């Protein structure tokens with residue numbers, strides 16, 4: 001495996017690394033098998049999720065949205081005079097990260113910055129992207145080449161421009177209301193055990209939920225909102241396993257009981273309007289709100305917002321010359337973690353490829 005030598009050398013390519021999603025009905029099952037392999041998701045949940053994808057013709061918007069972000073990042077880098085080719089690879093569906101890595105290698109690049117589409121710490125949001133890089137190096141490279149380095153950019157959930165982009169999205173959504181709505185921030189639920197193990201053990205865990213809460217509070221504060229909620233969505237484990245709560249739909253019901261009539265639901269946990277946003281929020285949660293007679297607005301994700309794209313370009317520029325803080329949380333070379341004890345998988349540790 002390549003080592004981390006040459007910390008000061010410049011980078012010559014950018015890999016935009018994401019989750020992936022199906023593009024045809026036939027892709028849905030094999031995609032979901034990739035996502036859930038060894039993850040203990042009950043078959044009934046999987047059957048439901050198949051239906052969510054089929055509701056949209058078996059096409060997740062995620063790849064199209066990522067390509068739009070990539071186009072915007074390319075334009076921004078060009079405008080700044082940063083000459084880095086941008087590649088696209090995914091964990092769970094084509095273009096698979098190992099295939100893209102092979103292409104990067106064959107195109108002659110040897111030092112690759114990796115931008116992950118998750119802003120957060122935790123196993124699913126950070127460590128699993130390091131594992132993707134390890135997989136890409138193992139399956140994607142023709143031979144062990146110590147000159148090849150893939151450096152994952154750090155977690156960006158606390159970056160001022162990330163908060164600013166979120167503030168812009170929420171501010172414009174709030175202008176649609178005539179009465180002041182309750183603002184509800186939502187992010188992907190994870191098992192309680194995974195949250196307890198998120199972040200360096202010495203820091204006491206819970207990095208993921210604490211980051212989501214801190215970013216939500218920062219966005220609310222910027223807009224002078226004193227009362228808001230942070231809730232969770234899209235849980236998928238067996239019912240007896242505790243996940244982060246409350247669930248968005250349960251929470252809407254309890255807001256309804258308390259007489260709340262207007263809600264702005266902000267998917268702070270995701271950077272684009274992919275399937276877990278357009279199904280779980282635009283369909284399921286919206287229906288719950290409609291049954292309760294609530295006025296419901298789903299706030300846009302940051303996506304191609306110019307401030308968010310500018311943040312991505314800033315991160316790239318910060319590290320492209322070989323500088324930048326390589327000890328920042330989430331930053332690591334060739335799948336090595338920021339801290340050895342960071343975000344240890346709570347169950348089913350995956351064997352590290354030799």
Ligand SMILES: CC1=C(CCC(=O)O)c2cc3nc(cc4[nH]c(cc5[nH]c(cc1n2)c(C)c5CCC(=O)O)c(CCC(=O)O)c4C)C(CCC(=O)O)=C3C
Nearest residue numbers: 019021035039049060062118124125188190236274275276
């Ligand atoms: C923290 C987190 C993020 C945010 C960070 C990031 O962005 O990476 C995220 C993103 C996403 N999750 C996505 C889709 C899915 N997630 C699943 C399952 C799971 N997600 C989990 C966590 C997260 N997920 C967890 C703990 C599971 C249980 C299984 C396991 O322990 O790994 C399943 C399996 C079926 C189900 O259980 O729902 C699907 C289909 C899509 C793509 C949607 C599209 O196609 O447009 C995206 C961007």
Ligand SMILES: [Fe+2]
Nearest residue numbers: 124188234276
């Ligand atoms: Fe997920």
